Amino acid sequence: MLTSLMPWLLAVAILLAVVGALRRARLWLRGRASNVNVWAGIRAMPKRYLVDLHHVVERDRYISNTHVATAGGFVLASVLAILLHGFAWESKLLAWLLLAASGAMLIGAVRVAKRRQSPPDRLSKGAWMRLPKSLMVFAISFLILSLPAVGLLPEGFGGVVLAALLTAGIVWGLAEMFIGMTWGGPMKHAFAGALHLAFHRRSERFGGGRSTGLKALNFDDAQAPLGVEKPTDFTWNQLLGFDACVQCGRCEAVCPAFAAGQPLNPKKLIQDMVVGLAGGSDASYSGSPYPGKPLGEHKGGPFQAIVAREGKGLLDADTLWACTTCRACVEECPMMIEHVDAIVDMRRHLTLERGQTPNKGAEVLENLIATDNPGGFNPGSRMNWAADLNLPILADVKRTDVLLWLGDGAFDMRNQRTLRAFIKVLRSAGVQFAVLGNEERDSGDVARRLGDEATFQHLAKLNIHTLQQYSFRSIVTCDPHSFHVLKNEYPELGGEYVVYHHTTFMERLYRDKQLSLKDWVGGRVTYHDPCYLGRYNGEYDAPRQLLDALGIDRVEMTRSGFRSRCCGGGGGAPITDIPGKQRIPDMRMDDIKASGANVVAVGCPQCTAMLEGVVEPRPQVLDIAELVAQSLIEEETRA
């Protein structure tokens, strides 16, 4: 009976899966166009899955092994089942293989079930609690089905009862695994995920690459709406990417805003986009909500505003403004989903179309437009702090080796100490350098993260124009935000430069024996990785090597390197200042204290400001440039 039923069951399941896939694809294709190389993507997909995706999944060994067994077993078992039972091939070898594949899948499924016995908060419950059972039912059904075929059980064993049970199991298994995959069940992640990997907007990320610069908005068509107002304003492959989410909550677990009790949870945000894509409410979402926002109050649809102009939409604006753009979520996401892109896209709409940048946002943007710096200081006073330093100005010298980009820290008394320290190091190493002086403008970083792409591009173009006037080999800056923008975001607007962060630069000077350093004494030091240097640019080593060169007793925090926790200062978060239960810098300072260090070495004016804003007593905050400057063995004064 079952033998004659099997081809039909498989055919119906596959047919329904195909119908579901087409329907789902239609939802994605409502999005805006995107430049992707479709064929190259499809060709590269298996490698992206096996290498790049598993590279991230592997950070959780247990789940990576589990996933290999379950997914590998499932794919193999499905192909074999179709051959054996769909087309009724007779092959003992294939039957043995099917037995092995479903066996592997069963082992995987049991391990999934074990993880879900008392699942961590970050995992979604709901339909996801059903998944291990479905996996087991699928695996067991095909396992038992194969036993007679390989001769381990006599044909017709178990009689009608077993046959009926097997039929039920296979129907359940196929419904979850085949039909659920394209009709929106938990298995959707496999279908959408595979395509998402193929059509990813940032294909540079695969094969060990990095792509972190935001993508420029095109202002050519004055009538085109700017940014993302409704789900269909995302590009189609962004929508596809949202659908790939497995609700593993790894992003949630590392999000500083979520931990601080601000109304943001990157996982929920992605799920909200999925809700918007198909239309509906968040009532059936089964993970942690945005802190302080109960489920079931928000709803939306593909053509409805995500942030409602009145009442409640898919999500509230404060959710978007709580993000520090630290990229921790993107770094952790096994599906390589781009949360920050999505958040900034929606911020662009709020700022450019509605003029609704919260709190100090409007003032800061106005200052950037009127004075080229966020503080509204007189741009003619950018060099006042260095009146005694006799810095060569590019407008006078025209050419130099190193252009020192000061950043807006030049207006801040604390950061001026860092700049002075770094200049001391440069002079001691005999580096030929110059500054733009009053010709320098804000890099546009904050404007861009606040969604004001127009002001960003305006500032960027002015800076690029200024830089064109002079000749220099490289740019060095003490500010990772300027570093990132100059290095990764100006090229799209026509400015390509060799840019170094000052820690990288000092490390090179040290390696080239241009710095003579004595040991630094002052206790235990831990290093706080700035998001825009670490995750955005992959520089984790140079700062540490410098600390080691200073003979420092260096300790690491639990969350360091690519897992470093944000200081709370990025993405304009201190400007939009969305309230939470704790402050992000306080949490980071707790991390620092827990490491047992009495000094935290930093490499960013923003981190310095945030961490120094934590009430005393607390470890001292020193920029690496200051540590190096304190340890210079100065040659006898040349009078």
Place this chain on the structure above:
Amino acid sequence: MSRNLARLHSSDEVSVTVLVSIGKHPVTGRLRRADQDARALEMALGLSDSEPRVIYAGPLNDSTEPALRGYLGMGVSELKVLRQSEQNDIVPALSGFLDNSPSSLILCGSRAELGESSGLVPYQLADALGYTLVSNVAVIEEVTATLAVVLQALPRGQRRRIEVVLPAILAVDTASPVARQVAYAKASRGFINCVVTDAAEDDATEQWHYQPARKRPKRLKIIKATSARDRFKAAAAKAEGTGGQVLTSVSAEEGAVAILKVLKEEGVLKT
């Protein structure tokens, strides 16, 4: 943001016009929407859902247009321009236009940030149109078809409630709520429409020589306070007026005579 702002009932047919000018950033001197004018527009936007009419009289060129677009960026779809050269006196153009297509409520800033910056335009306009003028308006509390109730800003945060019969010109003070953010997309999509008007040469200004204003040094008040409480009292104390007199219910002539007398005593008027 919109403290006590009265919303117009749709049945009340009060047409609102906002007069705007080009502003100049106090630090960099870059052209921008003028702060007080933007506040006036903010007030008008808070009054009703229907769009106020926004009028600008003055030069229109590549450097002034982006500044004007700042007003469009606040959410109005059209800005009417009475195009004038830099030397023109804008009052005849404005009064001519407003005479032809009147408005019962005209809002504007108290003082321009560019040009003569005399603060006289609202007065001259009220005079030319025969409208009532209220200066230093901080809040509009209520508007009906014939009447507006406003709060006028006085020194040290004091407010005076004034009932004014429409039509009226309200000159808005910096004590009023801050203007909303400029939305780039609205600013670039809004329309700037020129209206043909006469131009009146202002001969007087031709000979004028302009130079940047200098901040006058502030006279330090020497406070000999020994405790924090004394220092606080000294800082918060009202400047004591010495001499002078308060005239109430006197005729306009008597009042004018008294003012003239003071001006002569102080040496402001020399005749």
